Amino acid sequence: xxxxxxxxxxxxxxxxxxxxxxxxxxxxxxxxxxxxxxxxxxxxxxxxxxxxxxxxxxxxxxxxxxxxxxxxxxxxxxxxxxxxxxxxxxxxxxxxxxxxxxxxxxxxxxxxxxxxxxxxxxxxxxxxxxxxxxxxxxxxxxxxxxxxxxxxxxxxxxxxxxxxxxxxxxxxxxxxxxxxxxxxxxxxxxxxxxxxxxxxxxxxxxxxxxxxxxxxxxxxxxxxxxxxxxxxxxxxxxxxxxxxxxxxxxxxxxxxxxxxxxxxxxxxxxxxxxxxxxxxxxxxxxxxxxxxxxxxxxxxxxxxxxxxxxxxxxxxxxxxxxxxxxxxxxxxxxxxxxxxxxxxxxxxxxxxxxxxxxxxxxxxxxxxxxxxxxxxxxxxxxx
Amino acid sequence: xxxxxxxxxxxxxxxxxxxxxxxxxxxxxxxxxxxxxxxxxxxxxxxxxxxxxxxxxxxxxxxxxxxxxxxxxxxxxxxxxxxxxxxxxxxxxxxxxxxxxxxxxxxxxxxxxxxxxxxxxxxxxxxxxxxxxxxxxxxxxxxxxxxxxxxxxxxxxxxxxxxxxxxxxxxxxxxxxxxxxxxxxxxxxxxxxxxxxxxxxxxxxxxxxxxxxxxxxxxxxxxxxxxxxxxxxxxxxxxxxxxxxxxxxxxxxxxxxxxxxxxxxxxxxxxxxxxxxxxxxxxxxxxxxxxxxxxxxxxxxxxxxxxxxxxxxxxxxxxxxxxxxxxxxxxxxxxxxxxxxxxxxxxxxxxxxxxxxxxxxxxxxxxxxxxxxxxxxxxxxxxxxxxxxxxxxxxxxxxxxxxxxxxxxxxxxxxxxxxxxxxxxxxxxxxxxxxxxxxxxxxxxxxxxxxxxxxxxxxxxxxxxxxxxxxxxxxxxxxxxxxxxxxxxxxxxxxxxxxxxxxxx
Numbered sequence: 001x002x003x004x005x006x007x008x009x010x011x012x013x014x015x016x017x018x019x020x021x022x023x024x025x026x027x028x029x030x031x032x033x034x035x036x037x038x039x040x041x042x043x044x045x046x047x048x049x050x051x052x053x054x055x056x057x058x059x060x061x062x063x064x065x066x067x068x069x070x071x072x073x074x075x076x077x078x079x080x081x082x083x084x085x086x087x088x089x090x091x092x093x094x095x096x097x098x099x100x101x102x103x104x105x106x107x108x109x110x111x112x113x114x115x116x117x118x119x120x121x122x123x124x125x126x127x128x129x130x131x132x133x134x135x136x137x138x139x140x141x142x143x144x145x146x147x148x149x150x151x152x153x154x155x156x157x158x159x160x161x162x163x164x165x166x167x168x169x170x171x172x173x174x175x176x177x178x179x180x181x182x183x184x185x186x187x188x189x190x191x192x193x194x195x196x197x198x199x200x201x202x203x204x205x206x207x208x209x210x211x212x213x214x215x216x217x218x219x220x221x222x223x224x225x226x227x228x229x230x231x232x233x234x235x236x237x238x239x240x241x242x243x244x245x246x247x248x249x250x251x252x253x254x255x256x257x258x259x260x261x262x263x264x265x266x267x268x269x270x271x272x273x274x275x276x277x278x279x280x281x282x283x284x285x286x287x288x289x290x291x292x293x294x295x296x297x298x299x300x301x302x303x304x305x306x307x308x309x310x311x312x313x314x315x316x317x318x319x320x321x322x323x324x325x326x327x328x329x330x331x332x333x334x335x336x337x338x339x340x341x342x343x344x345x346x347x348x349x350x351x352x353x354x355x356x357x358x359x360x361x362x363x364x365x366x367x368x369x370x371x372x373x374x375x376x377x378x379x380x381x382x383x
Numbered sequence: 384x385x386x387x388x389x390x391x392x393x394x395x396x397x398x399x400x401x402x403x404x405x406x407x408x409x410x411x412x413x414x415x416x417x418x419x420x421x422x423x424x425x426x427x428x429x430x431x432x433x434x435x436x437x438x439x440x441x442x443x444x445x446x447x448x449x450x451x452x453x454x455x456x457x458x459x460x461x462x463x464x465x466x467x468x469x470x471x472x473x474x475x476x477x478x479x480x481x482x483x484x485x486x487x488x489x490x491x492x493x494x495x496x497x498x499x500x501x502x503x504x505x506x507x508x509x510x511x512x513x514x515x516x517x518x519x520x521x522x523x524x525x526x527x528x529x530x531x532x533x534x535x536x537x538x539x540x541x542x543x544x545x546x547x548x549x550x551x552x553x554x555x556x557x558x559x560x561x562x563x564x565x566x567x568x569x570x571x572x573x574x575x576x577x578x579x580x581x582x583x584x585x586x587x588x589x590x591x592x593x594x595x596x597x598x599x600x601x602x603x604x605x606x607x608x609x610x611x612x613x614x615x616x617x618x619x620x621x622x623x624x625x626x627x628x629x630x631x632x633x634x635x636x637x638x639x640x641x642x643x644x645x646x647x648x649x650x651x652x653x654x655x656x657x658x659x660x661x662x663x664x665x666x667x668x669x670x671x672x673x674x675x676x677x678x679x680x681x682x683x684x685x686x687x688x689x690x691x692x693x694x695x696x697x698x699x700x701x702x703x704x705x706x707x708x709x710x711x712x713x714x715x716x717x718x719x720x721x722x723x724x725x726x727x728x729x730x731x732x733x734x735x736x737x738x739x740x741x742x743x744x745x746x747x748x749x750x751x752x753x754x755x756x757x758x759x760x761x762x763x764x765x766x767x768x769x770x771x772x773x774x775x776x777x778x779x780x781x782x783x784x785x786x787x788x789x790x791x792x793x794x795x796x797x798x799x800x801x802x803x804x805x806x807x808x809x810x811x812x813x814x815x816x817x818x819x820x821x822x823x824x825x826x827x828x829x830x831x832x833x834x835x836x837x838x839x840x841x842x843x844x845x846x847x848x849x850x851x852x853x854x855x856x857x858x859x860x861x862x863x864x865x866x867x868x869x870x871x872x873x874x875x876x877x878x879x880x881x882x883x884x885x886x887x888x
Contacts, residue, residue: 024575025575028576050687051648051687297581298580320608320609321580322579322580322630322631340576347674350652350653350654352652354649373648373649374633374648374649374650375649375650375651
């Protein structure tokens, strides 16, 4: 056995036995000068409590503020002003234990929240934030229930048209909400079929449907549904159509595959990530899909974000795995695997995000990564 | 009793701490690994862990094997230096412990927490093997017999599947009302998690039970997928195996009666997972997280509550050099005392001894009782990482095996230094250093990481002793620093001498 191997084994043993981070761990995490994190509130007291802090929604407002919502025994809405630099918990969202990719901000700056399990759509009008009061109810208007008996599982907005679009669970209904007229429209389910094996295999009992929605430059909305096929809400005709294209998947796995993440590129194309961990490019004009391969061996792509270097940043790994970060450079069609999402500085030391709930970036190029665990932080990645 | 043992007994008879002196470390190059000196002037005792061993008591001088032809010179030097030392230094205690090795398992390389002295006199231990399958064994104290129950890969049905091995029981065993011994398995090598959640990686911890009446192990299956059970405890009241997983630090449990496996989510950081879960007599489960905070799991509500109590910890980066590479500070080990209905524990950084009364008001719940690090090290920056070797004796004393150097078996940065046996008397509040721990044959106890008290009051530890190194290394588990070692069960009778004639290897 070579000396190098012995050294490596010794380091491995050291880290496993002591459960103490060795120097070798530095090479498997993202560079520490590129990442930091924020507690969800003001330490050590005014924090969104553990068990209520899983970040499952992030979005960037037109003014640059980053809004987020959590899931757990209760859901909280929070905001982070990048200039201020820390997370400000705004309040507890009424009736919510889960808000998944379901926070959207209008051009006017109003924040819309799609709630699970109640299915209510809420509207929060930003106010001057003075003191953090953990546990205080969020002052929001209740706009009603999108689809009776259904919770809201995803939300997006067409800021030009001032219309919200959403998905529901468990029925996978696609709905719209016109902000100006305050009217919902249920456009039908995009996942009607029972997943093969679902009747006999309990682990496949849920319908497989897009976790996110995306609006293209023309106001058309995309999602994945039955058998992994894309659905398009065509703005011009106000109709929901099942397309002839589906998400990239190993042949035969299409019914078990959905879109995990969408990102509208400034070029007009849409990037996406699947539940099997493939990255793809959807051309909303030509209605074609290009499989860009798998950046990681893990399942899932929890989110995608642009950076000022022209690259896309995302993470892979499902709820039982350890998330890794990657970047994709459209100019070279190449990937870089960046490593575990980890912040190793006092007082956090090697605080690592194993499960990611959502990812966004702002126009300064900062990538915001929301951790979705019992104890969760908001990570800032600086490409 | 043979002549050598007679000398051993004679030697031990003078090892009273108020009669002994410390010899300076600077003399170690003169081949004295460790020794004690009787401070009566005319008599002395000398003991070392290598191949030279001498006693002089009541005029009977005896020398053991010498290394070479210089032995007479060295012996003369030793006697001379000891004479100086007797006059120059205060007393230094030693304590002799009996021991049993694990036959046929010399390559088992670690033991952490996994030690239970059960009600029937059997002493269960989990022996770790990094990169291969761990074993569970028991020592039958009535028959003076060590029994290998089996290797964990075979017991879990994973032998030959090409999976990451079930390398350890890394947490406490527990005894059920049905007499079964409950535990959970753990992985060994993690390769910086390069193989985590991969087909060739570690598949996950198994919840298991050993039935002593049938001599069989029941496998309840994998609990947390891909993760090991870093920490664990069994509660006979609710009949559950609790655990903290590695690497993702989730609080999990297995309900034996219902067969349900529950994951309550993340508690901490992988680098700072609390190493002992404490369970009170009402079945509530406690652990520590963050910077000395305490959490409570209530089985009646199935919820985790983060308490406001904090452990007495020494701040990072101020006084402890070792903490630069370490995450957060937690308790290392706690034991529950049914008499006072309090936990007693040792925190990891400076080995602070504390009590925790879960029924008290938060401001009065945690009290610092002192420090159980070796007294000479207590104020230093490099107080060694606290061991898991804490148990409450029948004499109302807490027994704690402290180390002189950072000890973690093969991962130890240095080695060869003897552990000390510390006590804290709950009746008087007095801390006592009983001295360096030696085997009857003069070898030192290199370190331990588990402890328990038997039904007859015997104190047990598992740890490392110096081993003879075969040419192919098969007789050893590895090296603690430069010292070849193997695992052993240590036996200490608080009120009696060990039976040296039973010590065998």
